[in-house]
Amino acid sequence: MFKSLRVGFTGLVIMATLAACGSTGTTTTSTNPTSSTSGSSATMPAATMVATAMPAATDATMSATMMAPTTAATMSATMMATATDATMSATAMGSTAMTGGAMSGKLTVAGSSALLPMMQEAAKEFQAKNSGAQITVTAGGSGAGRTQVCSGQIDIGDSDVKLSSDERSKLNCADAVETPVAIQAFAPVANKKGPGSVNNLTKDQLVKIFNGTSKNWKEVGGDDQAIVLVNRAKGSGTRSNMAKFLFAGDDKQFATGASEEDNSETVRQTVSQTPGAISYLGFAYLTNPDIIALQVDGVKADKADIQSGAWKIGGPGYAITKGKGSELAQAFIQFVTSSDFQNSDAFGKLGFVPVQK
Amino acid sequence: MARRNAILAQSIFFSAAAILVLSTGALVLFIGSTGLRVFSFISPASFFFGRSWDQNTQDFGVLPLLFGSLATTLVTLVISAPLAIAVSIFMVEIAPRPIRRIMRTAVELFASLPSVIYGLLGLTLVVPWLRDALHVGLGKGILAAAVVLVFMTQPTMVSIAEDALRSLPESLREGALAVGATRWQMIWRVLVPAARPGLLTAVILGMGRAIGETMAVQMVVGNITSRIPSNLVSGATTMPAAIVTQLPEATSPAHRAALIMVAFLLLVITLILIAGVRLATGGKSTKASTRRAVPAAQGGRPAAVAKLQGDKV
Amino acid sequence: MAQPAQAASNQGPALQVRTDPSQNAAVGAAQPQVEARHFNFFYGAFKALDDINMVAGEHQITALIGPSGCGKSTLLRAMNRMHDRTPGAHSEGQLLLNGQDINAVEDLVELRKRVGMIFQRPNPFPMSIFDNVAYGMQLGSQRVPQREIPDRVEQALHGAALWDEVKDKIRQSGLALSGGQQQRLCIARAIAVRPEVILMDEPASALDPISTYKIEELMFALEREFTIVIVTHNLQQAARVADQTVFLTMNPETRAGFVVEAGPTGDLFRRPKDQRTQDYITGRFG
Ligand SMILES: Nc1ncnc2c1ncn2[C@@H]1O[C@H](COP(=O)(O)OP(=O)(O)O)[C@@H](O)[C@H]1O
Ligand SMILES: [Mg+2]
Numbered sequence: 003m004f005k006s007l008r009v010g011f012t013g014l015v016i017m018a019t020l021a022a023c024g025s026t027g028t029t030t031t032s033t034n035p036t037s038s039t040s041g042s043s044a045t046m047p048a049a050t051m052v053a054t055a056m057p058a059a060t061d062a063t064m065s066a067t068m069m070a071p072t073t074a075a076t077m078s079a080t081m082m083a084t085a086t087d088a089t090m091s092a093t094a095m096g097s098t099a100m101t102g103g104a105m106s107g108k109l110t111v112a113g114s115s116a117l118l119p120m121m122q123e124a125a126k127e128f129q130a131k132n133s134g135a136q137i138t139v140t141a142g143g144s145g146a147g148r149t150q151v152c153s154g155q156i157d158i159g160d161s162d163v164k165l166s167s168d169e170r171s172k173l174n175c176a177d178a179v180e181t182p183v184a185i186q187a188f189a190p191v192a193n194k195k196g197p198g199s200v201n202n203l204t205k206d207q208l209v210k211i212f213n214g215t216s217k218n219w220k221e222v223g224g225d226d227q228a229i230v231l232v233n234r235a236k237g238s239g240t241r242s243n244m245a246k247f248l249f250a251g252d253d254k255q256f257a258t259g260a261s262e263e264d265n266s267e268t269v270r271q272t273v274s275q276t277p278g279a280i281s282y283l284g285f286a287y288l289t290n291p292d293i294i295a296l297q298v299d300g301v302k303a304d305k306a307d308i309q310s311g312a313w314k315i316g317g318p319g320y321a322i323t324k325g326k327g328s329e330l331a332q333a334f335i336q337f338v339t340s341s342d343f344q345n346s347d348a349f350g351k352l353g354f355v356p357v358q359k
Numbered sequence: 360m361a362r363r364n365a366i367l368a369q370s371i372f373f374s375a376a377a378i379l380v381l382s383t384g385a386l387v388l389f390i391g392s393t394g395l396r397v398f399s400f401i402s403p404a405s406f407f408f409g410r411s412w413d414q415n416t417q418d419f420g421v422l423p424l425l426f427g428s429l430a431t432t433l434v435t436l437v438i439s440a441p442l443a444i445a446v447s448i449f450m451v452e453i454a455p456r457p458i459r460r461i462m463r464t465a466v467e468l469f470a471s472l473p474s475v476i477y478g479l480l481g482l483t484l485v486v487p488w489l490r491d492a493l494h495v496g497l498g499k500g501i502l503a504a505a506v507v508l509v510f511m512t513q514p515t516m517v518s519i520a521e522d523a524l525r526s527l528p529e530s531l532r533e534g535a536l537a538v539g540a541t542r543w544q545m546i547w548r549v550l551v552p553a554a555r556p557g558l559l560t561a562v563i564l565g566m567g568r569a570i571g572e573t574m575a576v577q578m579v580v581g582n583i584t585s586r587i588p589s590n591l592v593s594g595a596t597t598m599p600a601a602i603v604t605q606l607p608e609a610t611s612p613a614h615r616a617a618l619i620m621v622a623f624l625l626l627v628i629t630l631i632l633i634a635g636v637r638l639a640t641g642g643k644s645t646k647a648s649t650r651r652a653v654p655a656a657q658g659g660r661p662a663a664v665a666k667l668q669g670d671k672v
Numbered sequence: 673m674a675q676p677a678q679a680a681s682n683q684g685p686a687l688q689v690r691t692d693p694s695q696n697a698a699v700g701a702a703q704p705q706v707e708a709r710h711f712n713f714f715y716g717a718f719k720a721l722d723d724i725n726m727v728a729g730e731h732q733i734t735a736l737i738g739p740s741g742c743g744k745s746t747l748l749r750a751m752n753r754m755h756d757r758t759p760g761a762h763s764e765g766q767l768l769l770n771g772q773d774i775n776a777v778e779d780l781v782e783l784r785k786r787v788g789m790i791f792q793r794p795n796p797f798p799m800s801i802f803d804n805v806a807y808g809m810q811l812g813s814q815r816v817p818q819r820e821i822p823d824r825v826e827q828a829l830h831g832a833a834l835w836d837e838v839k840d841k842i843r844q845s846g847l848a849l850s851g852g853q854q855q856r857l858c859i860a861r862a863i864a865v866r867p868e869v870i871l872m873d874e875p876a877s878a879l880d881p882i883s884t885y886k887i888e889e890l891m892f893a894l895e896r897e898f899t900i901v902i903v904t905h906n907l908q909q910a911a912r913v914a915d916q917t918v919f920l921t922m923n924p925e926t927r928a929g930f931v932v933e934a935g936p937t938g939d940l941f942r943r944p945k946d947q948r949t950q951d952y953i954t955g956r957f958g
Contacts, residue, residue, distance in 0.1 A: 555798070
């Protein structure tokens with residue numbers, strides 16, 4: 003019965019979301035000169051988790067929302083909680099760790115929402131080893147990560163892309179050190195009905211499919227089956243990685259498609275049940291038996307080809323420090339890139355490919 | 360001593376009420392003022408009459424969202440309202456007690472399911488079913504959302520409609536039977552008109568749920584914002600679905616302001632609905648004098664509704 | 673119309689007893705319209721009425737009186753099968769309408785058109801005054817032709833002594849009337865279908881004295897056309913309006929209701945044969 007009260011709460015939900023965004027936004031961007039744009043991109047530490055490119059983060063969001071009584075209000079609340087919990091526990095671990103480690107001090111890490119779960123996991127493990135260290139990890143967007151580390155607000159900025167030469171000069175960040183910490187990879191995926199015997203498409207064929215020129219699988223050698231184009235929502239990291247590969251970053255060239263999905267899980271579900279469907283997903287989803295991961299120009303999205311750079315969709319995410327960074331920052335980045343961490347189960351489960359072989 | 364307690368209690372209730380009123384006012388003010396900022400980026404005409412919502416071109420015409428919400432709600436109600444009224448009539452007037460109890464449990468179960476479950480059921484059952492039945496590529500769209508919403512609105516609507524029917528005095532039924540009405544004539548010509556305020560409330564609250572539902576709709580509606588859909592089975596969007604899909608990724612100030620303006624519109628629509636409930640149930644201002652002669656339960660608002668409204672004030 | 677008369681009993685409060693000579697003369701001659709013969713009634717296992725024998729004569733007013741819970745309403749409601757909706761309710765023996773067993777009637781709609789009912793609380797339908805009265809005429813297999821309905825509505829409202837009060841607002845809601853007017857509207861609704869019998873279950877108990885008086889006046893007028901069976905806990909009312917009175921009470925152990933005494937109202941009130949009747953009408957009975 004009380005569900006009907008939602009009528010009245012719809013507004014509150016939005017309010018809550020805004021309030022959530024607003025408050026975190028201020029803490030991260032208050033002294034930022036470009037606060038209007040980066041303020042808005044930095045507004046979604048909680049919300050970014052919904053639309054993040056990484057399947058793992060999406061999974062977390064999905065399961066969080068599944069467990070909670072899902073009004074939109076609790077949804078955002080849950081997401082907040084997820085983000086905050088992670089940070090909190092990361093902090094807590096530091097003070098209560100059993101094993102006393104060598105490093106101590108405080109470290110703030112912010113930036114890419116895609117890299118957030120991986121950085122949080124790393125912080126947790128690092129603090130368990132170094133009881134004196136206190137690492138705070140938040141998201142806020144890659145752009146915010148780059149600007150804030152350059153302005154000295156944070157110790158490490160994580161970003162899906164490197165600083166542009168323009169940024170290096172404008173942000174007074176010529177001495178920035180960019181360390182690849184994890185590789186994200188994305189691949190076109192299709193329903194089993196449609197491609198027929200085709201499991202490889204050229205980039206050109208993919209461009210035509212995703213800009214709406216090719217409308218039937220038989221045009222690319224598959225069955226006589228209409229292509230159902232499923233996109234991620236505009237602004238999603240997965241989608242922008244695809245746009246970067248297919249359209250040199252010009253998102254406008256994407257055809258509207260049959261639907262635009264909010265998260266990877268819905269894409270997987272939709273593609274797996276819709277004959278003729280095509281879309282794109284992150285690395286963690288590619289081994290899913292319900293769908294076909296397509297090869298591109300004869301290259302398969304496997305670990306070796308992603309690490310070697312032969313696979314062109316996606317790329318490494320970076321931890322950026324101004325200069326070499328503090329001793330603690332260096333130690334933390336060293337831990338993140340260590341083969342122990344990179345090859346750990348936790349790291350793999352989050353859907354990243356290790357940076358080193 | 361007792362007097363002191365009474366004063367204390369009164370001031371607690373008073374401040375609670377004041378906080379509620381103030382925060383509601385602040386909410387409207389905040390969302391309104393933030394949303395209206397959109398007009399420093401785009402003209403009101405291009406917002407209210409624009410037929411495309413696309414952040415790539417920075418077009419923020421609200422029509423695709425508004426149309427999606429209204430069409431979804433309308434289709435939902437066309438199916439859901441008669442169904443809910445039929446179900447509640449069956450529960451109150453026809454079903455034997457054990458069946459009634461089973462149905463009540465089912466309604467409660469439906470009410471307690473989280474949206475995401477409805478969304479998943481919609482995604483895995485409704486969408487493929489519509490796709491195959493209607494021979495369309497994907498099956499997501501307004502119709503899929505409406506079918507999901509029919510199920511989501513039933514608990515609200517059935518329980519309120521059931522309350523409204525149940526609270527009708529037995530003498531009304533006997534009066535109809537005593538002049539020779541059959542059971543169906545009694546139901547349609549006497550009971551349903553007598554319960555109309557309650558039934559209307561049921562429909563309006565169901566409508567509120569339909570228009571505000573976010574998660575489940577977002578999973579099955581397709582989230583296509585760039586055009587007004589030409590039919591019910593191609594990708595579309597609704598206001599809340601668009602907000603929840605886009606707000607996290609809205610990096611341009613114009614985009615954010617436009618989305619908040621949509622939230623404001625949604626709030627306004629919600630307030631209109633609440634006003635509708637008050638009117639339908641004969642809130643203080645209307646018809647008080649004609650009601651006096653009516654036996655308390657008859658035509659009055661069901662207790663549950665009064666409770667709901669009480670909670671909202 | 674009704675001549676007041678002093679009650680013979682010296683012990684109790686004075687009762688006005690109906691002494692309308694024409695009516696009293698008719699008493700013996702009246703055809704039985706409703707008749708109970710060894711009638712038993714049960715709510716599930718509970719026996720509410722035990723071996724009821726009574727007669728309601730044609731064009732007479734018959735009052736059922738007795739202490740609360742003795743089964744007056746139960747007996748009245750059995751006469752148009754209102755109990756059909758009550759799970760577990762059943763009866764034995766005979767309840768006759770013009771010699772025909774009411775419980776054997778197949779067409780309930782027709783039965784209820786022949787036996788109308790007025791309830792304790794006025795229960796107009798949530799529709800206009802006109803529609804309230806027209807309602808019954810539009811139901812069943814023998815519908816009144818649409819063009820005759822306005823006349824029949826007016827007749828019925830005249831018959832219920834309501835016409836003058838509502839003729840200007842006939843399209844307004846019946847719920848907007850006063851309690852007494854609502855009850856007369858219900859009477860209009862009942863007589864519009866031209867029943868043979870009208871059952872009234874404490875029709876004035878929710879009304880003020882003036883409205884009550886109007887209803888009683890109305891009953892005398894209605895009596896010429898209809899047979900009336902009225903349940904009332906108001907002894908004065910029974911004494912004022914009824915030709916015949918049936919006094920029921922209940923078995924103190926089983927709580928089953930039974931008839932103590934029945935007869936012409938004047939006789940029953942002035943010369944009760946049974947001590948229990950005597951006690952009841954003089955107020956000794958609780
Ligand atoms: N629907 C019912 N189910 C079971 N018992 C009933 C029902 N209605 C009445 N009774 C019982 O039958 C008896 C007679 O009731 P009723 O006819 O209403 O009495 P009266 O009208 O004389 O006050 C009472 O004991 C009452 O409790
Ligand atoms: Mg009674």
